[in-house]
Amino acid sequence: MTARIDIGTGDRGESIFFDIEELLATRLLVQGNSGSGKSHLLRRLLEGSAGLVQQVIIDPEGDFVTLADKFGHVVVNAGEHSENEVVRLATRIREHRVSVILALDELEIEAQMRCAATFLSALFDAPRDHWYPALVVVDEAQLFAPAVAGEVSDEARRASLGAMTNLMCRGRKRGLAGVIATQRLAKLAKNVAAEASNFMMGRTFLDIDMARAVDLLGMERKQAEVIRDLPRGHFLALGPAISRRPIPVKIGDVQTQARSGSPKLVPLPSAPDTQAIQGMLFAPGDEALPPAPPPPRSSQATTEDLLRSISRPGPVLTPATATPAMPTEDRNRIIDDVLAEMVADPEATYRAAAVLFQDFGVRCRMHQLPDSGLDLIAFRRRLAMARARLFGEPDEEWRQALAIGTALPDDMLGPFLLVARAARENSEAPSDSALAQVYGTHSLGRVRRLMAYMEEQGIFVLRVDLGGKRSITIPKLGWTTAAAVPEAAE
Numbered sequence: 061m062t063a064r065i066d067i068g069t070g071d072r073g074e075s076i077f078f079d080i081e082e083l084l085a086t087r088l089l090v091q092g093n094s095g096s097g098k099s100h101l102l103r104r105l106l107e108g109s110a111g112l113v114q115q116v117i118i119d120p121e122g123d124f125v126t127l128a129d130k131f132g133h134v135v136v137n138a139g140e141h142s143e144n145e146v147v148r149l150a151t152r153i154r155e156h157r158v159s160v161i162l163a164l165d166e167l168e169i170e171a172q173m174r175c176a177a178t179f180l181s182a183l184f185d186a187p188r189d190h191w192y193p194a195l196v197v198v199d200e201a202q203l204f205a206p207a208v209a210g211e212v213s214d215e216a217r218r219a220s221l222g223a224m225t226n227l228m229c230r231g232r233k234r235g236l237a238g239v240i241a242t243q244r245l246a247k248l249a250k251n252v253a254a255e256a257s258n259f260m261m262g263r264t265f266l267d268i269d270m271a272r273a274v275d276l277l278g279m280e281r282k283q284a285e286v287i288r289d290l291p292r293g294h295f296l297a298l299g300p301a302i303s304r305r306p307i308p309v310k311i312g313d314v315q316t317q318a319r320s321g322s323p324k325l326v327p328l329p330s331a332p333d334t335q336a337i338q339g340m341l342f343a344p345g346d347e348a349l350p351p352a353p354p355p356p357r358s359s360q361a362t363t364e365d366l367l368r369s370i371s372r373p374g375p376v377l378t379p380a381t382a383t384p385a386m387p388t389e390d391r392n393r394i395i396d397d398v399l400a401e402m403v404a405d406p407e408a409t410y411r412a413a414a415v416l417f418q419d420f421g422v423r424c425r426m427h428q429l430p431d432s433g434l435d436l437i438a439f440r441r442r443l444a445m446a447r448a449r450l451f452g453e454p455d456e457e458w459r460q461a462l463a464i465g466t467a468l469p470d471d472m473l474g475p476f477l478l479v480a481r482a483a484r485e486n487s488e489a490p491s492d493s494a495l496a497q498v499y500g501t502h503s504l505g506r507v508r509r510l511m512a513y514m515e516e517q518g519i520f521v522l523r524v525d526l527g528g529k530r531s532i533t534i535p536k537l538g539w540t541t542a543a544a545v546p547e548a549a550e
C-alpha cells in the first residue's frame with residue numbers, strides 16, 4: 061500500500077506528493093493570509109488521505125462538514141453536547157477509529173476553546189490500546205493556541221493552549237499527528253508552531269509573519285518577497301513528508317465544496333417604495349400576543365404522585381441490612397445539608413450527574429448517613445431543587461411548580477426551577493450562564509436552544525425589552541421574573 065498522496069503540481073507541472081506515513085511522524089503547519097487557500101489545501105489533503113488514515117478535524121467554522129457525505133466522516137455538532145458527552149465521544153472515536161469533524165461554529169469563542177480543549181485532551185488521554193495513528197487537523201489554530209492573552213478567560217485559554225501543546229509536542233507517541241493552519245504565524249503560540257517539521261507557506265503580507273515564515277523555511281530574509289507575491293492556492297513547501305528543500309506547489313482541485321464559499325455579488329432585491337419598506341420594518345412583532353391562559357390546576361392526587369417521584373426517601377427504601385433506621389426527618393435534614401454543601405462548592409458545577417452522585421454518597425457517609433435511599437434519578441431532582449434553594453417541605457405554590465417541573469425531561473428541571481425561584485420572588489431572570497451551570501453545559505448556544513424549546517412548549521413566555529433585558533413568565537403559575545440582561549456575568 062502506498063501512503064503517498066498527490067497534493068498538487070510543481071512549477072514544471074509535475075505532481076507533488078505528500079508522504080502520509082512521514083507526515084504522521086513529523087506534523088504540518090500551514091500559514092497564509094485569509095483567502096490564500098489554507099482550508100482548500102487541508103481539504104485536498106483530507107480527501108486524498110481519507111482512505112489511508114483516521115482523521116479528526118477541529119473545525120471552528122463548520123466548513124468541513126461537507127466531507128461527511130462523500131467520505132463518511134461523522135459530524136459532531138459541539139453545540140449539542142455537554143462536556144461529558146464530548147469526552148465520551150472522543151474516547152470512543154479513538155477506540156473505534158472513526159473519522160470525525162468537530163463542528164464548533166455554533167459556539168462562542170470561549171466555548172469553542174473549552175470544547176476543543178476537552179475533546180483534544182480526551183483524545184490524548186485515550187488508553188494505550190487505542191493509540192492508533194490519526195491526523196488531527198486544526199483549522200484557524202491561532203484561536204486555540206493564541207500567542208498572547210486575549211478577551212477570553214485565562215482558564216479557557218490555558219486549557220486550550222495546553223491541549224494544543226500536548227497535541228503538537230507529545231502527540232506522536234500516542235498516534236496523534238497535528239496538522240494546523242493559521243492566518244498569522246505571529247498570532248500562534250511559538251511552542252505549538254515549533255513542533256511541526258513540515259511547512260506550507262501561502263501568501264503573507266505582514267513583515268513579521270513573513271520573517272517567521274522564511275525562518276521556518278530556512279530561507280534568506282531577502283527572499284521573503286516571494287511569499288508576498290504567491291497567488292491564491294500556491295504555497296512554498298518544505299519538510300520530510302514533502303521535500304528536503306523549499307519548493308513551490310500549486311494545490312490541486314478538491315472533490316467536495318466548502319460550506320462557506322467566497323462571497324459572490326448577488327443582485328439587490330428590486331426596491332419597493334419607501335412606505336412599503338417602512339411598513340415592513342416597523343410591523344408589530346410577536347410580543348404583542350397575549351400570554352397563554354393558565355391551564356386548569358392539576359389534581360391533588362397527580363401532584364402527590366409526581367412529588368413522590370422526586371423521592372423524598374421513605375423507610376421502605378432502607379435496605380434490610382442498614383443500621384437502625386434513622387427517622388425520616390433526620391435523614392432528609394442530612395440530605396438537605398449535603399446538597400446545600402454541594403451547591404455551594406464551585407467544583408461541583410458542570411460535573412456529570414453520575415460523578416456528582418458518587419460525591420453525594422461519600423458526603424452522606426461523612427455525615428453518618430450510610431445510605432441516603434436516593435437513586436440517581438431522585439438525586440438529580442433533589443440537586444436541581446437544592447440549586448433553586450428548595451429545601452424542606454415545599455409549600456402549596458412550590459408543589460404546583462414542582463408538579464410542572466417533574467413532568468419535564470430530567471435535565472430541564474434544574475433550569476426550570478432556577479427560573480421559578482426568580483419568578484416567585486420577582487427577582488431578576490437568571491442569566492444564560494447561570495442557566496448553563498444548572499443545565500450542566502458550558503455552551504450558551506445550548507441554553508438558548510433550551511429556552512427556545514421551553515418557550516415553544518408553553519412552559520415559559522420570554523419577553524425581551526428594548527434595552528435587551530429579558531423577563532420570563534411561567535404562565536401556568538402566573539409568576540414573572542424581573543427583567544435582566546441575559547448575558548449578565550454572575
Ligand SMILES: Nc1ncnc2c1ncn2[C@@H]1O[C@H](COP(=O)(O)OP(=O)(O)OP(=O)(O)O)[C@@H](O)[C@H]1O
Binds near residue numbers: 318
Ligand atoms: N488551489 C486552489 N484551487 C482552486 N480554488 C482555490 C484554491 N485554493 C483556494 N481556492 C479558493 O479560494 C477561496 C479561499 O480559499 P480558502 O477558503 O482555502 O482560504 P483560507 O486561506 O482558508 O482563508 P481563511 O483564512 O479566510 O479561512 C475558496 O473559495 C477556495 O475554493
Ligand SMILES: [Mg+2]
Binds near residue numbers: 098100199
Ligand atoms: Mg480557511
